[in-house]
Amino acid sequence: MAKPKLKQHLIKRSWCKGCGICVEFCPKHVLELDALDKAIAARPEDCICCRLCELRCPDLAIEIETE
Amino acid sequence: MAVKDYIRERFFPHLWCPGCGHGIVLNGLLRAIEKLGLSKNEIVMVTGIGCSARIAGYVDFHTLHTIHGRALAFATGVKLSRPELKVIVPMGDGDALAIGGNHFIHAARRNIDMTAIVMNNRIYGMTGGQFSPLSGCGVIATTSPYANIDNDFDVVELSKAAGATFVARTTTYHVKEISDFIRKAILHEGFSVVEILTQCPTYFGRKNKEGEAADMLRRYKEITTPIGSDAKKENPDLIERGIFLQKENPEYCSEYNAIIQQAMKG
Ligand SMILES: Cc1ncc(C[n+]2csc(CCOP(=O)(O)OP(=O)(O)O)c2C)c(N)n1
Ligand code: SF4
Ligand code: SF4
Ligand code: SF4
Numbered sequence: 001m002a003k004p005k006l007k008q009h010l011i012k013r014s015w016c017k018g019c020g021i022c023v024e025f026c027p028k029h030v031l032e033l034d035a036l037d038k039a040i041a042a043r044p045e046d047c048i049c050c051r052l053c054e055l056r057c058p059d060l061a062i063e064i065e066t067e
Numbered sequence: 068m069a070v071k072d073y074i075r076e077r078f079f080p081h082l083w084c085p086g087c088g089h090g091i092v093l094n095g096l097l098r099a100i101e102k103l104g105l106s107k108n109e110i111v112m113v114t115g116i117g118c119s120a121r122i123a124g125y126v127d128f129h130t131l132h133t134i135h136g137r138a139l140a141f142a143t144g145v146k147l148s149r150p151e152l153k154v155i156v157p158m159g160d161g162d163a164l165a166i167g168g169n170h171f172i173h174a175a176r177r178n179i180d181m182t183a184i185v186m187n188n189r190i191y192g193m194t195g196g197q198f199s200p201l202s203g204c205g206v207i208a209t210t211s212p213y214a215n216i217d218n219d220f221d222v223v224e225l226s227k228a229a230g231a232t233f234v235a236r237t238t239t240y241h242v243k244e245i246s247d248f249i250r251k252a253i254l255h256e257g258f259s260v261v262e263i264l265t266q267c268p269t270y271f272g273r274k275n276k277e278g279e280a281a282d283m284l285r286r287y288k289e290i291t292t293p294i295g296s297d298a299k300k301e302n303p304d305l306i307e308r309g310i311f312l313q314k315e316n317p318e319y320c321s322e323y324n325a326i327i328q329q330a331m332k333g
């Protein structure tokens with residue numbers, strides 16, 4: 001199976017509570033919290049689409065869309 | 068169906084605190100249901116009272132949000148009248164094993180086909196951080212400011228001894244195990260227990276100086292190990308994760324039906 005290729009990080013800003021779990025455990029340090037404490041994909045080019053952020057988000061706020 | 072099709076989006080963002088592990092349990096549960104490909108009409112979720120119990124509001128299945136400690140009693144009624152439905156009963160540690168302890172052991176003893184999920188944050192979250200029967204010695208809680216002196220239950224041992232036929236444990240760090248174990252528990256015919264260690268950063272974390280939600284998750288990684296690992300032999304204090312028991316025993320609804328058939332013959 002070919003490696004999934006990232007299309008985009010879908011982050012629901014109104015659902016994200018800025019807990020930082022996705023940021024802390026992303027193996028490629030792709031994510032950060034912005035000035036409003038919302039998750040953002042700061043380095044999307046490094047994402048390996050492992051979906052760990054999506055699976056660990058307690059608020060169902062982040063989704064990995066692949067091509 | 069996608070995960071978003073199984074939730075009631077109108078109630079999001081949910082009311083759990085930032086970083087609350089209950090949301091990760093919800094996330095893992097939804098993945099399990101998605102993988103099983105169940106339709107929303109086949110599932111009944113029954114909960115009692117607690118932060119954990121609020122989970123029933125967020126899923127778009129048949130849901131009953133009942134009274135503290137009694138979720139399994141309501142679930143037993145549902146399952147006996149509609150045995151073809153999949154019954155899932157998420158409970159907090161207080162809900163399941165303090166006020167609800169008696170229902171818990173007897174539902175296990177009957178081996179009635181349902182999936183009990185113990186969302187174990189070792190504290191009463193909803194009412195402000197009192198200790199529970201799963202807190203254990205040394206824990207600081209609102210009701211034990213100088214450290215708790217009550218021993219805790221081991222949910223796995225308790226469930227096995229009471230008669231459950233599927234017993235598993237994992238944590239909110241180990242998200243793939245959450246969905247894997249819940250999926251297997253739902254497929255298992257009999258009383259299934261999945262204990263999930265889940266962080267309450269607001270009360271347990273703050274009172275016991277365990278840091279932020281992410282620190283509590285990292286701790287779950289450090290203090291647990293797969294069943295039978297070498298690490299456990301070296302450090303007996305590690306908490307084991309995995310499926311501890313999976314066995315076939317007569318299931319309560321089937322036995323009940325057999326008795327009805329027998330009685331009908333006169
Ligand atoms: C009969 C009854 N007794 C007590 C309460 C108060 N009460 C509400 S939730 C709760 C405990 C919640 O703790 P737990 O079940 O561990 O769930 P959590 O909130 O930590 O998820 C208690 C004692 C109640 N609602 N009903
Ligand atoms: S895990 Fe979810 S809620 Fe927490 S910061 Fe990341 S996107 Fe936001
Ligand atoms: S999918 Fe994996 S690599 Fe990509 S942002 Fe999420 S956790 Fe990081
Ligand atoms: S009080 Fe604890 S259990 Fe309740 S929502 Fe907040 S973090 Fe979760």
